[in-house]
Amino acid sequence: MGIRIIGTGMYVPERILTNADLEKMVDTSDEWITTRTGIKNRRIADAETTTSDLAFQAARNALLMADLPASSLDLIIVATVTPDKVFPSTACLLQTKLGAGPCLCFDLEAACSGLLYAIEVAHAMMAASPNYRRALVVGAEKLSAITDWTDRNTCVIFGDGAGAVILDKSDDYANDFYLAGKLCADGQYADILQLPAGGSALPASHTTVDERQHYVKMGGSKTFQMAISLMANTCAELLEQTGMSWNQVRWLIPHQANERILTAVGARLGIPERVYVNIRDYGNTSSASIGIALDELNRAGKIQPGDFIMLTAFGGGLTWGALLLRW
Numbered sequence: 001m002g003i004r005i006i007g008t009g010m011y012v013p014e015r016i017l018t019n020a021d022l023e024k025m026v027d028t029s030d031e032w033i034t035t036r037t038g039i040k041n042r043r044i045a046d047a048e049t050t051t052s053d054l055a056f057q058a059a060r061n062a063l064l065m066a067d068l069p070a071s072s073l074d075l076i077i078v079a080t081v082t083p084d085k086v087f088p089s090t091a092c093l094l095q096t097k098l099g100a101g102p103c104l105c106f107d108l109e110a111a112c113s114g115l116l117y118a119i120e121v122a123h124a125m126m127a128a129s130p131n132y133r134r135a136l137v138v139g140a141e142k143l144s145a146i147t148d149w150t151d152r153n154t155c156v157i158f159g160d161g162a163g164a165v166i167l168d169k170s171d172d173y174a175n176d177f178y179l180a181g182k183l184c185a186d187g188q189y190a191d192i193l194q195l196p197a198g199g200s201a202l203p204a205s206h207t208t209v210d211e212r213q214h215y216v217k218m219g220g221s222k223t224f225q226m227a228i229s230l231m232a233n234t235c236a237e238l239l240e241q242t243g244m245s246w247n248q249v250r251w252l253i254p255h256q257a258n259e260r261i262l263t264a265v266g267a268r269l270g271i272p273e274r275v276y277v278n279i280r281d282y283g284n285t286s287s288a289s290i291g292i293a294l295d296e297l298n299r300a301g302k303i304q305p306g307d308f309i310m311l312t313a314f315g316g317g318l319t320w321g322a323l324l325l326r327w
C-alpha cells in the first residue's frame with residue numbers, strides 16, 4: 001500500500017500587474033522591485049473572482065491530469081489566508097463548485113507554509129484511516145484582497161493564484177511519495193507578519209477600516225532574515241535525518257517569498273542550481289506558490305517518476321517546514 005501524487009494543477013488570473021503599473025501607484029521603481037525581490041509581474045484577480053474560484057480552476061486541472069471525477073474525492077483541504085468568507089470554509093465552497101460528493105472538507109491556515117501543512121495532514125489522515133483513499137489539497141490565495149495598495153513595503157510583493165495536488169492511495173503503489181517531513185511553528189513571532197483586524201481580537205469597525213487594519217502588515221527585514229535561516233536549517237536537518245545527500249535531490253522547491261531569500265537558501269545548502277524560482281512572473285502567492293511551482297515542473301517534464309524533491313516554506317505564525325518527497 002502506498003500514497004502517490006497522481007495529478008497537479010495551477011491557475012493564475014489573466015490580469016498582469018507590472019512593476020511599471022506599480023510605479024504609478026506608490027513611490028517605487030522597477031529597478032528597486034527587481035533588485036530587492038526579483039519580481040517583474042504578478043497576477044491580480046478581478047473583483048468578482050474569489051479564492052474558491054482560483055482553487056476551482058487549479059483543482060479541475062489537477063483532476064484532469066489524474067483523469068478522475070471530483071466525485072471520487074474523500075477529502076478536500078484548502079490552505080489559505082484569504083478564504084472567501086470567515087465561514088463556511090472555502091473547502092466547502094470548492095466542493096460544491098467541483099460537484100464533489102459529501103466528503104470531509106476543511107480549510108487550513110498556516111500562511112505561506114499552508115500547502116506543506118496541508119499535504120502533511122492529508123498524508124497522515126490517508127495513512128491512518130481507510131476512509132480517505134483520495135485527497136485534493138489546494139493552496140489558493142487572493143492576496144490582492146488583503147493588500148494595502150498604498151503601502152510600498154508590501155504591495156509590490158504579493159500576487160494571486162492557486163496550486164493543487166491529488167493524492168491517491170492504492171495497493172498497486174509499491175512506494176509512498178512521502179519520505180520525511182518536519183513542520184514547525186513559533187507563535188512568539190506572531191506580530192511580525194499579520195492581518196490585525198476582522199477577527200475576535202479586533203472586530204471590523206469604522207475605526208479599523210479608517211486605520212487600514214484589514215491589510216497585511218509585515219516586518220520585512222526581520223521576516224527576511226528568519227526565512228533564510230529557518231528554511232535552510234530545516235532542509236539540512238531533514239536531509240540528514242534520511243541519510244540522503246543533496247546529490248540525490250533533483251529540485252529544492254521553496255515558497256516564492258523573495259528571490260534574494262531563495263538565492264541565499266540555495267547558497268547555504270550548496271545547491272544554487274537546483275533551486276526552482278518563478279517569482280519573477282507571479283510574485284509571492286503565499287500558500288499557492290509551491291503548488292504552482294510543482295505543476296510547472298511536472299508539466300514541463302522536469303520531474304520524473306522516482307525523482308526526489310524537497311519542498312520548503314516559511315510564513316506568518318510563524319510557521320515553517322520542509323517535506324522530502326519521492327515523485
Ligand code: UT7
Binds near residue numbers: 314
Ligand atoms: O512570504 C513569506 C513571508 N514574507 C517574506 O518572506 C518577505 C520577506 N521580506 C522581504 O522580502 C523584504 O524585506 C522586502 C522586499 C519586503 C523589503 O526589502 P528590504 O531589502 O528588506 O528593504 P527594507 O524593508 O529594509 O527597506 C529598505 C529601504 C527603506 O528605505 P530607507 O529607510 O532605507 O530610506 C524602505 O523605505 O527601501 C525602502 N522601500 C522601498 N523603496 C522603493 C521599501 N519598499 C520599497 C519599495 N520601493 N517598494
